[in-house]
């Protein structure tokens with residue numbers, strides 16, 4: 378973590394505020410690589426389409442659009458010639474559809490997500506049922522489910538897992554950005570239901586690092602600020618984790634900071650989800666330092 382100090386001007390009192398910034402806040406390696414790849418493709422002079430927003434962050438989306446990179450919500454909407462698959466990956470049927478339409482596919486599926494897809498496909502090929510712990514509406518989970526065969530099930534809570542009738546062979550996988558604590562509870566329940574079941578911990582270590590760091594910082598400060606878009610699932614997970622420990626505010630950018638966040642506060646922690654660009658984190662920290 379990085380310690381900074383600043384002055385927050387509050388309505389009633391001038392308060393010395395110490396800002397503790399998480400070292401691992403912001404873009405993860407997968408997102409950073411995808412953004413670089415897509416910008417390089419756009420320099421070749423053709424329009425580039427991403428299947429869904431490349432990053433769940435409106436400011437990054439705007440920056441990409443200024444560089445000829447546009448988000449579409451279906452393969453059919455991409456008028457060519459380049460379609461980018463984002464870090465979340467997609468089901469095999471989506472890849473086939475894009476290629477059959479003659480689109481050049483740039484596959485930015487994160488290697489860590491690809492590993493989960495491969496595990497799902499291998500399990501399905503051996504006749505095992507695949508259970509995925511994650512958010513069923515998240516594109517990464519939808520993509521993994523597409524590789525996991527017909528009997529695959531997605532559960533987002535212990536209650537949902539408990540209702541499933543399971544028998545061997547069954548394999549449990551987890552969305553890369555799920556909470557470690559929640560997965561530990563799901564894994565215990567899964568093994569209780571299917572003692573011979575196989576569990577693959579497919580949590581992303583970078584996400585774990587961010588979460589551990591956020592917990593360590595939250596324990597040592599009065600208030601946490603998590604920087605990220607309301608549409609970013611991993612930012613939402615960070616908020617939930619921090620909120621278990623300290624009052625926590627989610628801001629999309631410096632403009633969302635409010636003086637009352639820091640009333641009576643001496644130390645404030647700052648972290649950010651994997652889709653938050655460095656420039657937004659910097660603006661938030663600078664605004665807190667300046668206190669205007």
Ligand code: SF4
Nearest residue numbers: 405407464487489581
């Ligand atoms: Fe890859 Fe992890 Fe980033 Fe997801 S959070 S894109 S799995 S590095």
